[in-house]
Amino acid sequence: MSTATATDRLLFTLFLAGVAHGLVILGIGFTLDRPEGQSNLLEVTLALDHASQEQNPDADFLAQATQQGSGSLDEAEQLTTDQYADFQDNIIQEVEPDPTLSSAPDNPLTQRLIATYGDSSWALALEPDPEPQPIELQPQDLNLDTSMDIATLRALLDNRRQTYANRPRVRTLTAVSTRAAPEAEYVYAWQQRVERVGNANYPQAARAQRLTGQVRLLTSISPDGELLSVTLLQSSGHSVLDEAARQTVMQSAPFEPFNENMQAEYDVLEIIRTFRFEVEGAMTTSH
Template identity: 45%
Template structure:
């Protein structure tokens, strides 16, 4: 192979590639020598290390501080003793056990001193001699016979009193016979009871009249409630009396119920099983329900 041609300016001076390599190696050697010979290492002496001491408790206090202390403590203490080496102060007594936890100890409270109780003083009592009384025997009194005489009965007066009592008894019997026979029906009556059929017809009539004459004020104010009435009817069907046994708590409803019963009279006269009854009493509960409806139970 042909070697590359040199530029004309280099070929004139006669510089070869080998010369350039040698010059480069020379410069590298000079630089390395300068670095090796110019850099030096020196040993720095270590700084003085502070002396450390252990901490302990001194057993006594000295006026002067020791020149060379072996331990640190709360007070100055001059070393003494027979030991060759340093030793920390310690007590001459040795504990029977070792424990790392500090435990609080509460001393027991001393018992309260007992106070001597004084013996109760004996009380000396004296009794005065009692006076002896002599019993005096009382003379026994004999019962005397009653000197009152037996009453004398007058036969005429006695017969007159008996006749008066008989007349009074006859009058009371006549009054009792004239008393009306009253039969009471309540809500527990059934169709097999005496007068139950009459009560059922009477209820239907009162409910019909009540729904036709429902109180307007109760309808407007929407007042509802229930009450218990007692209605007494004569033999001919006329109304004897009507009264409120248990109020509804609304005077408006109580008065409306009384008015409805009076408007329903007169009722049918008694017949059949009720022909021997002078007065019939009916007790029922009346309800003014929602929907402006009157019903009985």
């Protein structure tokens, strides 16, 4: 047997070293340490459609209700969304509703006035506004000029009241009022007297010129029958006829005094009549 050379021994040593390193490398494994407190992850899918009454033993994911899968994908995929949540967490926490959002805050009621155009069976009793009280001025609050002005106004008012109280009570008889008036008999006697005097004193100039016309006069008589005034209300257009009518009334005075009833009612009787002058030389009176 031949002796081993140095080269053979070197190769054999390298072979043994390689075998030893291979055993060491194959025997050692590398693992990552898991953080303490981290539990195993459980994937849960939220079922959005209605729950199925049939159990699905071949379900691909866990959800809060049993649901049959649908879609067009060949492989089972989780339901996803393109919206991002406001938080990130691997643990599902129990969420309690915010008590501040469950009910509206209790605000104190305030009174408001509501106006409407419709009828209501309710009425709001409002306190009436206080009546304004007259302001009484004390003598010391008035100066001399103001006091004199007030005294002057009072004097004028007293004079007007006295003048109004002293005004005569006037009764005016027109065409309508005479027919049913209690003075009808008195007016009839006045009319007969005036026509008799007028025809007896018919103006010769009017008869010669054959003048015609109507003159309307207002005659005022006092309670004792005295003639107070004669007023021309409507002219005939001829001064001769106007003056003749006026002279007729004046020549007919005085008239009969008022009876007791007339004196108790008024102080002046006014008679309004129309004097007609005819072409044949006659004069009449009418309403």
